[in-house]
Amino acid sequence: MELLRTRPPKERADAARNRAAVLEAASRLFAEHGVEAVSLDQVAKEAGVGKGTLFRRFGDKSGLATALLDARERALQEAILSGPPPLGPGAPDAERRVAFVEAYLDYLLDHLALVRMSETSSPGARYRVGAYRFWHHHLTILLPEAEDPAYSAHALLAPLAAEQVTALLPELGPDRIRAGLARLARTCT
Amino acid sequence: MELLRTRPPKERADAARNRAAVLEAASRLFAEHGVEAVSLDQVAKEAGVGKGTLFRRFGDKSGLATALLDARERALQEAILSGPPPLGPGAPDAERRVAFVEAYLDYLLDHLALVRMSETSSPGARYRVGAYRFWHHHLTILLPEAEDPAYSAHALLAPLAAEQVTALLPELGPDRIRAGLARLARTCT
DNA sequence: GAGTGAAGGGGACTACAGTCCGGTTATGCC
DNA sequence: GGCATAACCGGACTGTAGTCCCCTTCACTC
Numbered sequence: 080m081e082l083l084r085t086r087p088p089k090e091r092a093d094a095a096r097n098r099a100a101v102l103e104a105a106s107r108l109f110a111e112h113g114v115e116a117v118s119l120d121q122v123a124k125e126a127g128v129g130k131g132t133l134f135r136r137f138g139d140k141s142g143l144a145t146a147l148l149d150a151r152e153r154a155l156q157e158a159i160l161s162g163p164p165p166l167g168p169g170a171p172d173a174e175r176r177v178a179f180v181e182a183y184l185d186y187l188l189d190h191l192a193l194v195r196m197s198e199t200s201s202p203g204a205r206y207r208v209g210a211y212r213f214w215h216h217h218l219t220i221l222l223p224e225a226e227d228p229a230y231s232a233h234a235l236l237a238p239l240a241a242e243q244v245t246a247l248l249p250e251l252g253p254d255r256i257r258a259g260l261a262r263l264a265r266t267c268t
Numbered sequence: 269m270e271l272l273r274t275r276p277p278k279e280r281a282d283a284a285r286n287r288a289a290v291l292e293a294a295s296r297l298f299a300e301h302g303v304e305a306v307s308l309d310q311v312a313k314e315a316g317v318g319k320g321t322l323f324r325r326f327g328d329k330s331g332l333a334t335a336l337l338d339a340r341e342r343a344l345q346e347a348i349l350s351g352p353p354p355l356g357p358g359a360p361d362a363e364r365r366v367a368f369v370e371a372y373l374d375y376l377l378d379h380l381a382l383v384r385m386s387e388t389s390s391p392g393a394r395y396r397v398g399a400y401r402f403w404h405h406h407l408t409i410l411l412p413e414a415e416d417p418a419y420s421a422h423a424l425l426a427p428l429a430a431e432q433v434t435a436l437l438p439e440l441g442p443d444r445i446r447a448g449l450a451r452l453a454r455t456c457t
Numbered sequence: 458g459a460g461t462g463a464a465g466g467g468g469a470c471t472a473c474a475g476t477c478c479g480g481t482t483a484t485g486c487c
Numbered sequence: 488g489g490c491a492t493a494a495c496c497g498g499a500c501t502g503t504a505g506t507c508c509c510c511t512t513c514a515c516t517c
C-alpha cells in the first residue's frame with residue numbers, strides 16, 4: 080500500500096487525479112503538435128476536464144508550462160546544491176559560473192519552446208517564478224568580487240532568456256552561443 | 269501650397285489621413301489610460317476608423333507601438349551616426365559603447381511601457397524589427413577586439429530588453445541599472 | 458453510514474487580437 | 488470632366504485566453 084505522500088496531505092483525490100491527467104495530456108499534445116499550436120481548450124478536452132479546472136490548478140498558460148518543467152528544473156537545482164563540481168560546490172567561483180551557464184543552456188535547448196511559453200505568456204513571468212530567484216541567488220553568491228553582484232547576476236541571466244536564445248539560435252548556432260556565454264560567465268567580474 | 273511629400277508619392281490621401289488619425293488617437297489613449305489598459309478596438313473607434321484599417325496599416329499591436337516610437341528611435345540613430353561624441357563618432361570604442369547604453373536606457377525609461385509592448389506582443393518582435401539590427405550592428409562595430417563581436421553585441425543588448433528593465437526597476441532602481449550597464453559596456457571586450 | 462462544510466469541477470460567458478471580403482473612393486489617363 | 492482600376496475601408500467573423508459562479512463531490516465527524 081502506498082502511504083508516501085509527496086504533497087502536503089490536503090490535496091483531494093479528484094484534484095490530484097485531474098492534475099495528473101492535465102499534465103499528461105498537455106505533455107502528449109505538445110509533443111505531437113508543438114507547443115505553439117495547442118490551445119488550452121484542447122488540453123482540457125484531451126484531459127477530460129473543464130477549462131475552469133485547468134485554470135484553477137495552473138493559473139495561466141505560463142503556469143502550466145512551469146509545472147511541466149518542474150521536474151527538470153529541480154534536477155538542475157539539486158545538481159547545483161549538492162552534485163559534483165564544477166556545477167556543484169567545490170570548484171572556484173568562475174568555473175562554477177561557467178558550468179552553470181552551460182548546464183542551463185543545455186536544459187534550455189532541450190525544452191526551448193516550453194520554457195519560452197513559461198516565460199512569455201503572461202508578462203514578467205520569467206522574473207516572478209521561484210526558479211529565476213534561485214538562479215539569480217546562485218550567481219550572486221558566485222560573484223563576490225563584482226562591484227554589484229546582484230546586477231551582474233541579472234546581466235548574466237539576461238542572455239539566457241528563452242526569447243533571446245530562440246532568436247539567436249538560427250543566426251549563430253548553439254556552439255557560438257555556448258562559447259559566448261562561457262566567456263561572459265568567466266570574465267564578468 | 270504644400271508640395272513637400274515626406275513619404276514615397278504613392279500613399280493615397282485617405283490612407284495618410286487615417287494613419288495620422290490612428291497614431292494620434294493611440295497616443296492620446298495610451299497617455300490617458302496606460303498602454304496596457306487600451307484595446308485596439310478602442311483605438312480604432314477613437315480614431316474613427318474600422319479595425320481592419322488599423323491592422324492593415326500596422327500589422328499588429330507591436331507594429332503600432334513601433335510606429336509610435338519611430339520618431340524617437342530615429343533621433344537616437346541620428347545622434348549615433350552623426351551627432352557629437354561620445355555618442356557620435358570620434359570617441360574611443362569603449363566610451364561610445366558606454367554612451368550608447370546610457371542613451372538607450374534613457375530612451376527606454378522614457379517610453380518603457382510602449383517599448384515593452386513593441387517587444388512583447390507578438391513573439392520575437394524585438395529581434396525582427398530594423399531598429400534592433402541597427403543597435404546590434406553599431407555595437408558589433410564597436411567591439412572589434414572581442415572574440416565574437418556579434419555575440420558580445422547581443423549579450424550587451426540582452427539586459428536592455430524592456431522586459432528585463434521593467435522587472436529590475438523596482439528592485440534596483442534606475443541608478444544601479446545604469447551603473448551596471450555602463451560597467452558591462454566598458455569591460456565586455 | 459448519514460450529515461455537513463468546504464474545496465473542487467465544469468461549461469457558459471466575456472473581452473480581445475487578428476482575419477476576410479464585399480463595397481467604396483481616390484487617382485491617373487483619356 | 489468621365490472612366491477604369493487598383494488601393495483602401497470597415498465591420499462582421501473566428502479562435503483563444505482567462506473569468507465566474509452554481510452545482511457536485513470529497514473528507515472528516517459523530
